[in-house]
Amino acid sequence: MSRINVSLVLICFFSFIITSHSKSTYTEFDDDDEDATIKTMHQFSGYPPSNPDHYHSLSSLSLLVDSLSLQKQIDELATFSDSPLPAVTRVLYTDMDVAGRRYIKNLMGLAGLSVREDAIGNIFGRWDGYEPELAAVGTGSHTDAIPYSGKYDGVVGVLGAIEAINVLKKAGFKPKRSLEVIMFTSEEPTRFGISCLGSRLLAGSETLEKALMNTFDSQNVSFLDAAKSAGYTRDNDDLSSVLLKNGFYSGFVELHIEQGPILEAEGIPIGVVTAIAAPASIKVDFEGVGGHAGAALMPSRNDAGLAAAELALAVEKHVLDSGSIDTVGTVGILDLHPRAVNSIPSKAHLEIDTRDINETRRNEVVEKIHQSAIDIAKKRRVKLSGFEIVNQDPPALADSNIIKAMEASSSELNLNYKLMVSRAYHDSLFMARVSPMGMIFIPCYKGYSHKPEEYAAPEDLVNGVKVLALTLAKLSLS
Numbered sequence: 082m083s084r085i086n087v088s089l090v091l092i093c094f095f096s097f098i099i100t101s102h103s104k105s106t107y108t109e110f111d112d113d114d115e116d117a118t119i120k121t122m123h124q125f126s127g128y129p130p131s132n133p134d135h136y137h138s139l140s141s142l143s144l145l146v147d148s149l150s151l152q153k154q155i156d157e158l159a160t161f162s163d164s165p166l167p168a169v170t171r172v173l174y175t176d177m178d179v180a181g182r183r184y185i186k187n188l189m190g191l192a193g194l195s196v197r198e199d200a201i202g203n204i205f206g207r208w209d210g211y212e213p214e215l216a217a218v219g220t221g222s223h224t225d226a227i228p229y230s231g232k233y234d235g236v237v238g239v240l241g242a243i244e245a246i247n248v249l250k251k252a253g254f255k256p257k258r259s260l261e262v263i264m265f266t267s268e269e270p271t272r273f274g275i276s277c278l279g280s281r282l283l284a285g286s287e288t289l290e291k292a293l294m295n296t297f298d299s300q301n302v303s304f305l306d307a308a309k310s311a312g313y314t315r316d317n318d319d320l321s322s323v324l325l326k327n328g329f330y331s332g333f334v335e336l337h338i339e340q341g342p343i344l345e346a347e348g349i350p351i352g353v354v355t356a357i358a359a360p361a362s363i364k365v366d367f368e369g370v371g372g373h374a375g376a377a378l379m380p381s382r383n384d385a386g387l388a389a390a391e392l393a394l395a396v397e398k399h400v401l402d403s404g405s406i407d408t409v410g411t412v413g414i415l416d417l418h419p420r421a422v423n424s425i426p427s428k429a430h431l432e433i434d435t436r437d438i439n440e441t442r443r444n445e446v447v448e449k450i451h452q453s454a455i456d457i458a459k460k461r462r463v464k465l466s467g468f469e470i471v472n473q474d475p476p477a478l479a480d481s482n483i484i485k486a487m488e489a490s491s492s493e494l495n496l497n498y499k500l501m502v503s504r505a506y507h508d509s510l511f512m513a514r515v516s517p518m519g520m521i522f523i524p525c526y527k528g529y530s531h532k533p534e535e536y537a538a539p540e541d542l543v544n545g546v547k548v549l550a551l552t553l554a555k556l557s558l559s
């Protein structure tokens with residue numbers, strides 16, 4: 082049996098009990114116990130504070146994940162939904178979102194965290210370290226869910242983070258840097274068309290701050306009114322208070338289901354994310370001359386539709402020419418006008434998404450697409466009436482020290498791991514702008530996400546929470 086298989090069997094066998102180094106003794110400290118509140122990691126592990134080895138002694142912590150409670154919480158949170166189970170629909174600032182928020186704040190309180198919320202409803206639960214003036218270590222994700230999606234996307238990174246805190250408390254760990262669990266507002270763009278709204282604003286986008294003052298949903302409800310109805314933005318001008326000071330967090334780690342099939346297919350319990358690819362999106366418009374599909378002869382045509390078709394193929398060519406598997410490009414929208422079978426398209430509209438983990442290479446692709454649009458318009462005697470780069474977010478690299486902490490944590494827990502790129506983007510993409518960042522992936526069934534079949538096995542959740550807990554402990558002491 083391969084090493085992976087052996088460890089998988091062991092994981093399954095022990096997942097509901099304990100996994101840690103067997104030489105350690107599990108000691109439960111009561112929350113009221115004086116000893117627990119004053120005990121620091123080095124005291125707990127027996128290493129003197131001056132010994133740098135105490136950072137490595139964390140492997141002797143007994144990490145006891147309450148798998149049944151965690152699953153119960155995931156199931157309970159899923160009931161706050163505007164669609165019948167197993168489908169979950171929880172859209173920003175709706176009654177169900179507000180109920181879900183209340184549920185999360187309650188769990189944070191039960192974990193002994195001090196809870197605060199900012200003006201747009203990012204929720205923070207803080208466990209003060211014994212050097213609380215140091216920059217804190219953050220962890221978290223989102224709990225909003227697009228219509229008819231599943232119950233694990235984002236949720237695992239919030240409920241799992243609260244459970245990681247519980248695990249560390251039970252193990253008698255005392256953080257040096259404070260630990261903060263964050264529930265980000267609206268990672269999904271469902272209601273206002275802006276993805277990662279909470280983390281984007283935390284990371285300090287003044288453009289977004291201004292845009293939010295004038296943003297409406299499809300029912301013409303303004304962002305500010307919607308936020309008010311959920312109990313936020315009581316003062317219209319206070320959005321700047323959301324922006325995080327650079328250096329507020331010394332590190333940020335997000336636990337998330339992979340949303341892809343790789344870990345499950347390869348039988349690997351943990352993914353250590355090294356980079357998050359970020360999209361650029363582009364809108365292109367061509368204007369030609371319409372006419373009768375029978376009467377206008379081919380040499381005299383100025384067909385905007387064919388220009389669009391040629392550009393779509395050019396996008397594919399430029400992406401493939403990069404020579405990297407990490408470069409991707411998609412023409413997801415191609416509209417023709419007047420859209421009649423017997424009419425030559427006089428207008429064409431394309432929307433292009435291109436992503437890469439290498440920003441220079443991604444930007445080169447964007448530039449080549451622009452050049453092709455110009456050349457094609459000239460060749461086909463149509464007008465390039467619009468070329469708008471809608472967004473061009475830089476990709477984010479995970480911090481090398483956090484990667485090391487995640488790798489060491491996985492190894493110390495005897496969990497196989499794989500270094501991988503996140504092709505979907507997450508709140509971590511924006512947190513990386515204001516903090517060193519890392520992400521931990523766990524396998525999910527067939528890579529399904531954003532649909533009711535989304536599923537992560539209890540043993541994978543346990544593994545993810547343990548790696549998160551140990552990583553947080555390491556970063557807290559660093």
Ligand SMILES: [Zn+2]
Pocket residue numbers: 223234235268337507
């Ligand atoms: Zn997510």
